Amino acid sequence: MSRRYDSRTTIFSPEGRLYQVEYAMEAIGNAGSAIGILSKDGVVLIGEKKVTSKLLQTSTSSEKMYKIDDHVACAVAGIMSDANILINTARVQAQRYTFMYQEPMPVEQLVQSLCDTKQGYTQFGGLRPFGVSFLFAGWDKNHAAAVGANNQAAQSLLKQDYKEDATREEAVELALKILSKTMDSTSLTSEKLELAEVFLTPSGTVKYHVHSPDSLTKLLLKHGVTQPAAESS
Amino acid sequence: MECVFGLVGKGFAIVAADTSAVHSILLHKNNEDKIMVLDSHKLVAASGEPGDRVQFTEYVQKNVSLYKFRNGIPLTTAAAANFTRGELATALRKNPYSVNILMAGYDEESGASLYYIDYIATLHKVDKGAFGYGSYFSLSTMDRHYREDMSVEEAIELVDKCILEIRSRLVVAPPNFVIKIVDKDGARDYAWRQSVQDVTTAAV
Numbered sequence: 027m028s029r030r031y032d033s034r035t036t037i038f039s040p041e042g043r044l045y046q047v048e049y050a051m052e053a054i055g056n057a058g059s060a061i062g063i064l065s066k067d068g069v070v071l072i073g074e075k076k077v078t079s080k081l082l083q084t085s086t087s088s089e090k091m092y093k094i095d096d097h098v099a100c101a102v103a104g105i106m107s108d109a110n111i112l113i114n115t116a117r118v119q120a121q122r123y124t125f126m127y128q129e130p131m132p133v134e135q136l137v138q139s140l141c142d143t144k145q146g147y148t149q150f151g152g153l154r155p156f157g158v159s160f161l162f163a164g165w166d167k168n169h170a171a172a173v174g175a176n177n178q179a180a181q182s183l184l185k186q187d188y189k190e191d192a193t194r195e196e197a198v199e200l201a202l203k204i205l206s207k208t209m210d211s212t213s214l215t216s217e218k219l220e221l222a223e224v225f226l227t228p229s230g231t232v233k234y235h236v237h238s239p240d241s242l243t244k245l246l247l248k249h250g251v252t253q254p255a256a257e258s259s
Numbered sequence: 260m261e262c263v264f265g266l267v268g269k270g271f272a273i274v275a276a277d278t279s280a281v282h283s284i285l286l287h288k289n290n291e292d293k294i295m296v297l298d299s300h301k302l303v304a305a306s307g308e309p310g311d312r313v314q315f316t317e318y319v320q321k322n323v324s325l326y327k328f329r330n331g332i333p334l335t336t337a338a339a340a341n342f343t344r345g346e347l348a349t350a351l352r353k354n355p356y357s358v359n360i361l362m363a364g365y366d367e368e369s370g371a372s373l374y375y376i377d378y379i380a381t382l383h384k385v386d387k388g389a390f391g392y393g394s395y396f397s398l399s400t401m402d403r404h405y406r407e408d409m410s411v412e413e414a415i416e417l418v419d420k421c422i423l424e425i426r427s428r429l430v431v432a433p434p435n436f437v438i439k440i441v442d443k444d445g446a447r448d449y450a451w452r453q454s455v456q457d458v459t460t461a462a463v
Contacts, residue, residue, distance in 0.1 A: 126345050127338035135330055167368070 035147065035154055046155055047148055053105055053157035060090060060101035061204055062161040062172040063188065065197035068225025069163035069172045071101040072201040074209055078217045088236070090220040095120040097130045097232040098164035099224050105157040112156055116140050133164035133171045163224040165232040170224065183207060194225060199249050206251040214252045216242035260431045261306035262393025263293065264421060265361045265373055266401060267386050269408040271442035272363035272371040273449065274304040275418050277393070277433030289455055294439045298323050298333055301364040302439050302446045303343075306390050307378060308357035315356045319343050336364025340374035340382060348380035355379070359390040365441050396428055397421035411440070415449070422452055 032045030039045055058074035073090030089106065093099045094116045102109040119139045123131035140160070147155045163172050183204045192200065198221070206214050216239040223235050237245070246252035260281065265274035280291040294304045295316045303319065305312045322342065327333045334342070340362050350356055360376040375381070375388040387401045400421045409417070418438055426432045434455035439448055 126342055127334070128341040129335065129338050132330070132332070 034152065036149055036152060044148055050104075050155045050157045051159075054103055054159045057103045057105075058090065059205070059208060060103045060159075060161050061184070061201050062101060062163050063184070063192075063197040063201050064170055064172045065192045065194045066190075067170070068194040068197075068223055069170045070194060070197040070201050071099065071161060071163050071172075071222045071224070072198075072205055073101045073103070073220045074205060075218050075220060080217070088220060091222045091236055093234050094136070094162075094164075095124075095130060096234075097166075097224075098133055098136060098162060099222060099234045100163065101161040101220075101222070103159045103161075108156045109158040112140060112143070112158055112160070115143055130166075132166050133162055134166075136164075137162050163222075165224060165226055170226075194223060198223070198245065202246065202249050202251050214246055216240070216246065219246075221245070260393075260429065260433060261293075261391045262389075262397065262425055262429075262433060262436075263304045263306040263359065263361055263391060264389035264394065264397040264401070264418075265304060265363055265387065266405060266409075266414060266417065267363075267371050267373045268414040269410060270365075270371055271411060271414075271440055272302075272365065272373050273411075273414050273418060273438060273440050274302055274361050274363050274373075275422065275436050275438045276304045276306065278435045278437050278451075279433040280309065289433075289435050289457065290451075290453075292437055294437055295320060296439075296446050297339065297362070297364075298327065299445050300333070300366070300441055301336055301339060301362065302441050304361045304363070304439075306359050311356045311358045315346075315358045316360070319346065335366050335369070336362065336372050336374065337366075337369070337384075339364065340376060340384075344376050344380050344382040347376065347378065351380055361388050361390065363441050363446075365443055365446075367443070371442065392429055393421075393425045393432075396424040400424050419452070426454070 032049065035044065035046040058076040060071065060073040063070045071091060075089050077089055090101050091099060092102065092113050094113065098120065116136060120131045120136055144156055147153050161172065187200055205219065219242055221237040221242055225233055227233050262277040265272060274294055276293040278291050278293065279289050280287040293306060293312065294302055297303045297320050303316050305316050323334055323339055343360065343362065347356055355378065357378050359378050362374040362376060365371050373385050373388060375383040375385045387405050389397045401417060404417050404420065422436050436452040438450045438452065439446065
């Protein structure tokens with residue numbers, strides 16, 4: 027029944043559904059999950075990498091985390107090439123705002139603006155929607171914000187264990203524990219993850235810090251979500 | 260001959276503007292309010308081409324309102340000033356607006372501020388500023404008597420000194436002025452200084 031209404035993004039099905047949008051969400055579901063946790067002094071973003079090869083130069087390339095502006099970063103889930111377009115769009119929107127107002131763009135407004143862009147592709151133009159979901163983390167003048175929705179599996183766990191006034195360290199621990207429970211593999215290693223934090227430094231600037239593989243490994247060991255390397259005989 | 264000037268005091272900013280609407284040698288009216296209330300905590304005192312003055316300030320006012328409705332928060336004075344400057348700059352090399360602006364505002368975080376924006380999109384954050392021929396007199400007077408953190412009474416005294424100087428030394432001095440203030444309680448009228456009221460002839 028759906029076959030007749032799913033080839034065009036810009037028309038409804040008789041039941042009032044937009045099939046292309048739903049199919050896009052399926053594509054996102056196949057991607058590595060991303061979780062964002064708001065703590066009282068920062069935001070923690072964690073992502074599961076799907077492309078794990080020791081041959082990749084992890085220091086310079088990132089699959090899940092991207093910096094949009096000095097005060098905003100995002101985690102990505104979905105089709106990477108689509109994500110790149112939208113990340114660039116978000117970057118331009120943030121700079122355009124700063125050009126006009128000489129102030130950093132409030133995170134919520136940036137997200138709203140990006141959502142409006144995405145909506146356009148479901149109403150006109152005849153192009154398919156973007157197969158990407160975002161989690162935005164950033165710092166507005168007074169407080170940290172994490173905006174976005176992702177991955178059904180992790181959400182129930184989050185609802186259980188999330189504490190509103192957790193510190194950043196506790197948020198990191200929670201993020202690692204949730205991801206280890208939702209990922210397919212039995213043990214987490216630093217190659218399969220990306221972890222980033224967005225927080226305010228004592229000097230008042232916003233810092234976007236991506237953990238190095240070593241730092242990640244230490245954290246994984248510290249919180250007991252990885253198995254130590256097997257001893258060679 | 261339009262006179263606009265303003266200064267920042269302790270927790271407030273004051274702007275004063277003449278109230279003459281002039282066309283060549285004719286004075287249309289002498290109670291034209293040239294200080295617009297941009298939003299609850301911002302004032303824009305504008306001088307220049309009358310059509311441009313009203314058109315541009317209303318345009319800025321509506322865009323400031325639109326931002327507030329869209330985003331649920333008001334623009335800061337600095338952001339509004341930069342936006343205004345940007346619009347002037349964009350129009351400059353096509354269809355410039357002949358408007359000079361002093362934008363005064365109060366923000367909870369940064370207190371009272373005053374921005375000088377001239378018709379070719381110069382933007383300066385200032386403690387005191389002035390436009391027009393009157394500026395020769397008001398700026399000098401303010402330079403002489405201005406101190407940081409003046410009280411409202413002291414600031415008004417200084418404003419009145421400037422008005423007196425303009426009235427006594429500028430050849431076609433505007434007779435009437437309006438003074439407005441903005442502080443934590445908002446933007447509002449402070450006083451009018453009128454030496455000439457509207458003339459009405461008695462019925463014959």
